Amino acid sequence: MPNHSAHLIACHECDLLQREIPIPLGGEAHCCRCSAMLYRSSPGTFDNTLAFAMAAAILFVIANAYPLIGIDIQGNTNATHLFGAVRYLWDHEMLLISILVGVTTIVIPAIEITMMLYILLPFRFSLVPIGVPNILRVLQSIKPWSMIEVFMLGILVSLVKLKDTSTIIPGVALWSFGGLTLMLAAVASSFNPRDVWQRLDNISTRENQHE
């Protein structure tokens, strides 16, 4: 292990130079000037994050494979999948909205979950997949655009709006989206990129010692 007490870091929000100090498990280090969180020591292991990511992957597939909501107006029924909704907008000349919804609720969450598994699954077997730095970079930049939790609220508001005029038939995907929202929140709170960098650092120091 490198001696971290000697390391300097700069706050990402105010650029203040500070010494990196060891913190207890589950603790957080905050910038002494602007109080931004500098780093944390996660109590969970990569295994926890992997479990949440796998659950998220399964729920994501179910959420996209089954109908979201159906309605029944005087015996006439209609149901939709998420992809069906995106497709519908695309077919009806609302390309921009269709792309916006498709990217933020299907494409980005799918990339996020896949990349998480790509890093964490090999870690479970003490392997290091190639291209981890690039993947962490992509994960960081797409993070603001994954909006499953906002979509979940959108579903709830839609249900209320539909309640008045029609009978609602809740689909399997409705519950899966609820679960997916929780799992993605769990992944986000247990995944600590700093641990990944540290593991990569440790491996490269070990390799240097062997040489």
Add this chain to the structure above:
Amino acid sequence: MNSQWTTAAEQGLCSCHVCGLLSKMPPHDHPGHCSRCGARLHGRKHDSLARSWALLIAAYLLYIPANLLPIMETGSLLKHREDTIISGIVQLWKTGFEGIATIVFIASIMVPLFKLIALTLLLISVQRRSVWLIGQRLRLYRLVELVGRWSMLDIYVVTILAAVVQIRSLATVTAGPGAIAFGAVVVLSMFSAIYFDPRLIWDPLQKERIV
């Protein structure tokens, strides 16, 4: 303010925006890369103010059609209705869903307006190299980042309703032109916040001008 505080930029250092490793600041004409993760190094986000302003002004312009044009068109056997964001909220309130109406009001009216005004304030104060209420302004920036995504709510509601409510002649819902403008406001203001570099808020405190 404490005069002993030193920023990374004053020491000729910069921290990698991906992995946080401190490196020597690369010379201006010579872009450097982080030795650990390979990300491009920059002391401050490149052209932060110009990009942030451009996107913010575009968002302001689109904010007008976003609120004036209908975002949702509802048709049934008896009537045809066009709803703007505001009339949709009023409708929800009148039909007895005060709670949901409040949530939509916050997400669709308050949050976008708050974001536009907050970003304008941040950009102007940074340009004037103001040292006024630095801590508060940083908190404002964090709030902008936190709440921005929730304005997507209305876009998702329109998408779901448009796809579900398609029962021939009995009831149809389509997205209106206002939805495109509104979606664009959300995306542009999110990008504007992403390009804004919070470290610029603190820079006027340091003696040397950092370019």
